[in-house]
Amino acid sequence: MRKLKGATxxxxxxxxxxxxxxxxxxxxxxxFEAYLQRNIHLIFALPLxxxxxxxxQKSPKDRVPWYDWLLLIxxxxxxxxAIVNYETIIYRMVQVEEVTPAQILLGTxxxxxxxxxxxxxxxxxxxxxxxxxVLYMYVGHLLPGQFKGMYVTYDRIVEHLYLTxxxxxxxxxxxxxxxxxxxxxxxxxxxxxxxxxxxxDLSKSFAGKATGGPAKIxxxxxxxxxxxxxxxxxxxxxxxxxxxxxxxxxxxxxIFAGAVEAVASSGGQIMPPIMGxxxxxxxxxxxxxxxxxxIAALVPAILYYFYVFMSVHARAVKLGLRxxxxxxxxxIKQVLKKLYxxxxxxxxxxxxxxxxxxxxxxxxxxxxxxxxxxxxKKHRMGPKGILDAIYDGSKNVFVVAIACAAAGxxxxxxxxxxxxxxxxxxxxxxxxxxxxxxxxxxxxxAIVLGMGLPTTAAYIVASxxxxxxxIRLGFQAMPAHMFVFYYAVFSAITPPVALAAYAAxxxxxxxxxxxxxxxxxLGLLAMIIPxxxxxxxxxxxxxxxxxxxxxxxxxxxxxxxxxYALEGFFKTKLNILTRTLFALIGVLVLFPNTxxxxxxxxxxxxxxxxxxxxxxx
Numbered sequence: 001m002r003k004l005k006g007a008t009x010x011x012x013x014x015x016x017x018x019x020x021x022x023x024x025x026x027x028x029x030x031x032f033e034a035y036l037q038r039n040i041h042l043i044f045a046l047p048l049x050x051x052x053x054x055x056x057q058k059s060p061k062d063r064v065p066w067y068d069w070l071l072l073i074x075x076x077x078x079x080x081x082a083i084v085n086y087e088t089i090i091y092r093m094v095q096v097e098e099v100t101p102a103q104i105l106l107g108t109x110x111x112x113x114x115x116x117x118x119x120x121x122x123x124x125x126x127x128x129x130x131x132x133x134v135l136y137m138y139v140g141h142l143l144p145g146q147f148k149g150m151y152v153t154y155d156r157i158v159e160h161l162y163l164t165x166x167x168x169x170x171x172x173x174x175x176x177x178x179x180x181x182x183x184x185x186x187x188x189x190x191x192x193x194x195x196x197x198x199x200x201d202l203s204k205s206f207a208g209k210a211t212g213g214p215a216k217i218x219x220x221x222x223x224x225x226x227x228x229x230x231x232x233x234x235x236x237x238x239x240x241x242x243x244x245x246x247x248x249x250x251x252x253x254x255i256f257a258g259a260v261e262a263v264a265s266s267g268g269q270i271m272p273p274i275m276g277x278x279x280x281x282x283x284x285x286x287x288x289x290x291x292x293x294x295i296a297a298l299v300p301a302i303l304y305y306f307y308v309f310m311s312v313h314a315r316a317v318k319l320g321l322r323x324x325x326x327x328x329x330x331x332i333k334q335v336l337k338k339l340y341x342x343x344x345x346x347x348x349x350x351x352x353x354x355x356x357x358x359x360x361x362x363x364x365x366x367x368x369x370x371x372x373x374x375x376x377k378k379h380r381m382g383p384k385g386i387l388d389a390i391y392d393g394s395k396n397v398f399v400v401a402i403a404c405a406a407a408g409x410x411x412x413x414x415x416x417x418x419x420x421x422x423x424x425x426x427x428x429x430x431x432x433x434x435x436x437x438x439x440x441x442x443x444x445x446a447i448v449l450g451m452g453l454p455t456t457a458a459y460i461v462a463s464x465x466x467x468x469x470x471i472r473l474g475f476q477a478m479p480a481h482m483f484v485f486y487y488a489v490f491s492a493i494t495p496p497v498a499l500a501a502y503a504a505x506x507x508x509x510x511x512x513x514x515x516x517x518x519x520x521x522l523g524l525l526a527m528i529i530p531x532x533x534x535x536x537x538x539x540x541x542x543x544x545x546x547x548x549x550x551x552x553x554x555x556x557x558x559x560x561x562x563x564y565a566l567e568g569f570f571k572t573k574l575n576i577l578t579r580t581l582f583a584l585i586g587v588l589v590l591f592p593n594t595x596x597x598x599x600x601x602x603x604x605x606x607x608x609x610x611x612x613x614x615x616x617x
Contacts, residue, residue, distance in 0.1 A: 001052050002061050012051055013391055019044035020390035023181040024366075027359045031178055036086050038169040041177035043079035045401035046117060047072040052398060053120040071113065078110035078162065089163055099155040099163070107162030111409065114168065118406040121398055126453045129461070130406040133413035134161075140417055146426060149417045160416050167412030171284050172404035172460045179280040179290070180400050182362045187274070188393025189369040190344060194379035198341040200239065204324070205335045213323030215252060215312040218243035219264045219305060232455075232492040232500040235265035236507070244507045251321045258508035259518035262500040263308050266492045266523065269455055270485075271301045273349045277400045278459035278488065280358065282481050285463060290358045296478055296540040299552055300486070300529050303539075307525040307559035314567035341376075344369040403457040414464050424469040435473045439483065439534060442466040446484050450491025458488035478542065479534050486530045493519040493526075521566060525559055532558075532590040554589045554597055557604050561586035570611050581607060 004012050022040060031037045050071040051064055059065065081102070082089060099107075111134060119127040137157045140149020161167030165174075190196065200217070207216035218239060240261040247257035269276030272294040279297070283290040323329075344365040351361035373381040381389065414420040431438035445466055450458040462484045470480040492500035498516035505515040520527075533539035538551030564570045565582035574582070585607070589600035 002054060002064070004051070004064075005062060008051065008064055012048060015044065015048055016391050016394040017387055019048075019397075020181075020185055020394040023177075024185065024363070024390075026178070027182045027363045033086075033090070034174055035090055035165050035169055036083065038165075038173045038177045039079045039082045039086070041181065041401065042169075042173065042405060043076060043083065045176075045397055046079070046113060046405070047075040049117040049121055049398050049402055050075065052395075053117070055120060071116070074109060075113050075117075078106040078113075081106050082162075092163070094159065094164055099159045103163060104155055104158050107158035110162055110168065111158075114402065114405045114409065117402045122403045122406065122454055122457065125451075126403065126406050126457050129453075130409040133410045136419065137413050137417055140419070147419065147422055149419065152416060157416070161409060161412045166415050168405050168408040170408045170411050172281055172407050172411065172456070173401070175277065175281045175284050176397070176401045176404040179358050179362075180277045181394070181397055182359050182366075183274055183280075184396050184400075185390055185393035186344075186348075186362045186365050186369070187396070188389040188391070189366045189381075191392065192379065192381055192385055192389040193341070193344070193369040193373035194376055195341055195344065195369065195372075197379075198335075198338060201330045201335050201338075204328070205330050205332045208329040209323040209326075211313065211316045211321060211323060213250070215243075215247050215257070215260050215316060216309060217324075218247065218261050219309050219312060232262075232266040232269060232489075233503045235268045236261055236500055236503040239265065240504055240507045244504065246324070248508065250324075251319055252315075254508040254510035255514045255518050256315065258504035258510050258515040259501065259522050260308070260312055261507070262493050262498070262504040262515065262519040263522040264305070265504070266490060266500045266519075267301060267304050267308070267526075269489045270297050270304065272297055273345065273352065276489065277404075277456045278485055281404075281456065281460060282463075282485055286477055286481060288478075289355070291352045291355070292478075294352065296482060296542065299539055299541060299548075299555065300482075300533060303529060303552075303555040303559055304523070304526050306556065307563055308522055310560055310563035311522055311567055314563055314569045317571075318567065318569040318573070338376075341372055343372055399454055400456055403454045404460070407457040407460040410461050411464050420465055420468060423465050424472060427466070427469040428472075431473075433473070435475070436531075438469060438473055439531060442470060442484065443487050443530070446487035447491045447494050450488045451494070455485075455488050455492070458491065459485050462488060475534055476537065476542075479537065479540060482540065483530045483534055486526065490523060490526045493523045495520055524566065525562060528558075528562075528587065528590065529555070532592075536590075536592040550597070553601070557589050557601055558586045560608075561589070561604055570608075572611075572614075574611075578607070578611070 022044075026032065026037065032040070050068045054061060055068070115127050115131055118130060134157065136149060137152050138154060140147070141151040143149065203217045203220040207213055207220050210216050244257045244261050247260065248254055252260070269278070275294070275297060279293050280290060283293045286293070347368045348361050348365040351364055352358060370381055370386065373379045373385070427438055427441055431441060442462070446458060446462040449462050453461070463481055466484060467477070467480045470483070471477055492498060493516065495513065495516040498512075498519060501516035501519040502512045504519075505512040508515065529539065532555070536547070536551055537543045538547040539555060541548050543551070561582045564574065565579045565586060568574045568579050581603075585600050585604045589597055589604070591597065
């Protein structure tokens with residue numbers, strides 16, 4: 001991202017402020033009609049993308065060249081046309097009225113500019129995928145075999161992608177233009193009001209003195225910070241700049257320190273109340289309130305962080321590492337005196353649980369965070385502070401908005417050509433109607449997509465292609481969407497392309513590949529738990545209370561057993577047989593069989609007690 005200066009900075013600053021104010025207005029007084037709201041959102045995001053993001057690594061970073069100003073002007077035209085001619089467009093007869101030459105030209109221009117912005121901001125993978133989708137719509141009818149497409153004229157392709165709500169301006173961009181934008185602004189207000197800093201103080205005061213304190217601070221702090229940021233890489237840089245050097249200072253290797261931060265930060269997107277942007281899109285796809293997604297995500301998120309915490313503890317005890325010195329730990333009493341700083345988060349959660357829309361809840365959170373800032377001289381937000389919060393929050397929209405627009409092109413290809421149905425048939429034929437094999441294939445698809453795409457885009461594409469196949473195999477819609485979402489999220493710690501691990505390695509100084517493999521090992525439960533909740537809805541709190549509690553207990557046992565197995569340590573070094581037993585227990589206890597689950601829990605207790613007593617004597 002460019003470091004803007006002078007007149008260019010003020011142009012970008014006030015443009016993003018205008019964008020933020022528009023979205024705050026619609027959050028308070030109601031959004032415009034979907035197609036119009038999304039066009040207004042994109043008329044800010046797409047042109048400004050060319051100002052903030054250079055074309056190549058060699059492009060100027062301190063000034064905006066003439067060709068990017070030209071792209072900015074061109075990027076305004078398609079959305080401006082749609083806004084000015086909004087009523088004509090929404091009332092036109094799709095596939096009946098002719099697409100005018102001007103509409104074909106502007107639609108083509110919009111597609112090209114979105115592809116270029118995607119290449120700059122999101123990466124080449126999504127740009128290629130979106131371009132291939134357009135190409136498939138046009139020449140897919142020439143392909144042989146199962147994936148032969150239907151014949152579609154070019155003007156029909158442009159109409160579908162540009163002049164309807166089924167392509168670029170489909171649900172993904174709609175979520176970016178409503179929920180995501182307002183939550184990004186909330187994130188800016190939470191940071192400026194001191195909530196992020198307070199989370200770190202809270203983590204230090206409660207985990208700082210514990211064995212391996214800095215690593216536990218990383219886990220707890222990243223869980224808390226991630227619950228308001230929803231971005232793995234942003235989370236790494238926000239908390240890792242503090243926790244990684246501390247972990248190294250106390251004796252953790254650079255590889256392990258980076259891996260802990262990457263794993264802890266990646267979980268931020270599955271941690272309620274503010275999950276990643278894909279969670280809001282999931283709620284829209286499912287047609288359910290966001291709070292239901294939030295509730296379903298709670299237990300897997302808790303189990304994930306508990307597993308990471310236990311793994312860190314086992315490694316710290318094995319290495320004989322202690323906590324932070326007293327002078328680096330804030331007083332619990334002083335920290336608790338400022339508990340009011342969490343008021344915006346409490347208001348947000350309570351309002352969502354009471355049935356208010358996420359936008360209303362986020363708006364209330366913004367107002368409360370401003371009031372909270374007034375109580376602290378250091379973080380007090382005057383008019384400039386408010387504008388800075390809106391700017392800093394809005395500045396994070398580019399990755400999401402451009403990714404959603406590009407993913408809309410892919411979704412448009414799926415809806416126009418019917419390739420989704422062909423892929424369902426393809427998965428069925430490969431999986432031989434075996435549900436577990438189909439799940440494994442969908443897992444690989446989501447991880448591969450997640451390696452090259454942001455979580456949001458990976459989830460949109462994978463869910464559009466794979467979820468119908470899972471539902472047809474008999475799985476429920478909520479677990480199916482959550483399954484795809486999980487693997488799209490945790491592709492950030494899955495080698496060979498583990499973006500969160502790469503970000504952490506840039507701070508720790510370790511090799512990115514080694515950090516990635518260590519992070520994958522630390523986040524192993526995230527690779528297993530989705531299979532568990534596909535067969536047992538109790539893990540998503542979708543069953544009765546008895547089954548929900550049993551699932552939670554089974555998850556806790558699995559987390560403990562797998563952490564001991566992988567670290568090879570519990571009170572003392574474990575032999576290969578004991579580690580194998582713990583590993584078997586950790587996997588078998590997740591099976592939705594009551595007798596097997598009871599046996600696994602009893603076996604864990606027996607093994608745990610025997611090792612504890614052996615060490616005590």
